[in-house]
Amino acid sequence: MSQRRFCGILNTAISLPKAPRGGRMNQGKRGLIVSFLAVPLLLYGVFVLVPYIAAMVFAFTKWRGLSANISFNGINNFIKLSNDSNFLNALSHNGVALIVLPVCIVGLALFFAFLFTQGIRFARFFRITFFFPQVMSTVVVAVLWSFIFHPTIGLINGTATALGISGLKGFPWLGNASTVFPAVLAVTIWQAVGFYMVMFVAGMQNIPTSYYEAAKIDGATPWVLFWQITVPLLWDTLRTAIIFLAAGAMDLFALVNVMTNGSGGPSRGADVLSTYMYQTAFTRSEFGYASAMGLVLLLIVLGISLVSMRLTARDSLEF
């Protein structure tokens, strides 16, 4: 790629104001930009792209990751993968998360953001409180919630028993195949809602109040205000949130790994692609096979990102 063209791309990517053509100033500016970007791009290439490409190569090998013996075995890993019930089980959990997380998190975050921009009392306090889980490390959150879900000394069962719901006495939330994944999802939602709420609040505060006032004069209900003014004007932010959450739903590694102690839960009830891949690579030493999973996951995430970008594309409104 010629430098000229490369700078052209850079220009559009960062949308430089058009400088007068051919001036020396402009040359200098381009040189400056290229020199600023060279080091980060080099680092990115060495530490991100090269490992990606290496993993793509390993996906077609029988490598165990314990020595330099690497033998190619064609698409055998992928054939094995298509018959691997654990892989499909993990994939189905990611699928559930892909639906549940964006819907619940965006829905709740919007609701709270709307609530706390309506001038109710203690709004600031609530905003800070809701944002707090985002500040904590995911591992800390997972450990804390493991205690909350604890069968005998946990907050949930303790509260339920105190309220006279005797059915929950000693119920193992994380030790039951049908409740372990919902528990993990609940924690994910709890942790993420505050962050997106703050994002939406910021977006809402950018909307000029005159729009709302005008609509109110025309007799619009709060419901109409929300759907006809807030949502369309927030669309860019909403869209970013949805796409981030969709990509995040394909991960979930830290929470699942800590809350199930690395096992993926009873009957693999909370196993997701990332945890199954980790187990395959690091406890079973099947690096080639795990890399094949990684490649499939990469394609899935790319696909999801593209599809969700397509689906949410709209003309953005200027205001």
Next chain:
Amino acid sequence: MARNDLLSRRKFLKLAMLSGGTAAAGSLLAACGTSTPAASTAAPAQATAAPVASAAAAEATAAPVASAAATAEAAAGGLPFTVAADALDPFKLATDVEVDGVFFAGGFGDGYLKNTGTWMEQIHPGLKVKVQGIQQVGPQLQPRFVAGNPPDVVGNSGANNLDTVGLLNEGQLLDLSALMDAPSLDTPGKTFKETLIPGSQDDGVYEGKQMYLNMAYTVFGLWYSKTAFEKAGYTYPKTWAEMLTLCEDIKKGGVAPWTYQGKYPYYLREWVLPTLIYKNGGNAPLIKIDNLEASAWSDPSVVQAVEDLYALWDKGYILEGTAGMTHTEAQTAWLQGKAFFIPSGNWLENEMKTTTPADFTMVIGAIPGYADGKGDQNGVQAVGGEPFFVPSKGAHPQHGLEFLRVMLSKNSAKWFAENVSSVMPVLNGTEGANISAGMQSSLDLASTANGAIVRLNYGTWYRRLYDEGDVYLGELMTGVKKPADFIQAMQSLADEIAKDPDTKKYTRSA
């Protein structure tokens, strides 16, 4: 807002979405930070030789070597014990090198390793021994094995350890035969091999060669509070039928009879079920399971053992909520008197030291058997754990052998017993050391077994059978799978592994 600013913001978001999305996928393989229990998964042992009845018998059968009298007080550093001249330097070591040892430092700490390093430097003046006690052995050493520059000696245990058998299959481990036949450091007239507890190193023997050594000696059984037991006036059950009767009594008293390390079902799968199978059907069914035979899991004695284990759940003898607890949580509940029995190895006492009530007095009992069983009813799972090995591609493999020879010496074992209150698989290694009541009860249990050692290997040989077996056993103990389903699931997985051309197979005949 200016038009092109807006445009750039949207473009930027688009790019961020794409790169963020792929980064999430790409970084997964590099992700780290698991939390598996620190209790190392002790590798089960296998029989290759008939174990000798006792230490004394072993002493008597060994022919003494002639050059006993010549001893040499080790040089300057002042070694706290004497070493015979012919046992000083069997590997003819170069002393101008730095030995690179990397070890897991977990519940046993790394004092015994530093100790070994110091003694080694004193025995070989001029030598430098670098001892690194670390966590997460796998992520730290894997790149070194792949690059072909591994350490000279490795202690491979704890969370995220390397797959020892995987390394072995890749030709990364040195055959330890030279070490096994070398003279013992501080037991005159004995080879190194003759000083180790019979049976404790059998699982490290592959195709007739010792490939790794176990540093710890572990006895498995059922733990209970002697105080509570005597107060209630119970008798320890000899058979499983008596155990179930006793459980009914305990339950009537308002205490749960059993708990186990819920989220880690391997405590039951590796250390309770095999003993039940052995006491019921002898060694034959366990050998069939290890050899991945087509009907191994449907052997009547295996079916009976699985049904008996399941009875604990079926009759409601397991503490409520056990399935949702980690090993420490279940053990804590047990210490609080919420449950009566818990299965574990003899690291339990040391592991729970800080939370054990003063008057608890934990002791170990045998896993009950069968009045009409084919196996030796005194059989116990007493095996080595915490594998140590010498990488074949290390810079100084001979020095690695010497490190292991010093580490598993009698003096080192004594230091270990006194300072870590645990046992090394060295004959008479606890002589003169103060041992806690619980540890002593486990050693007594091992000696009543009189050589009837229960072993199984399938979990060590086939990591998948280990992982999935845990899933299935967890399902069995929560009623999700009935015994027949469990047996069928284990069998079909064993069949699958037997058919898989990518998996190296091992067999045993005794």
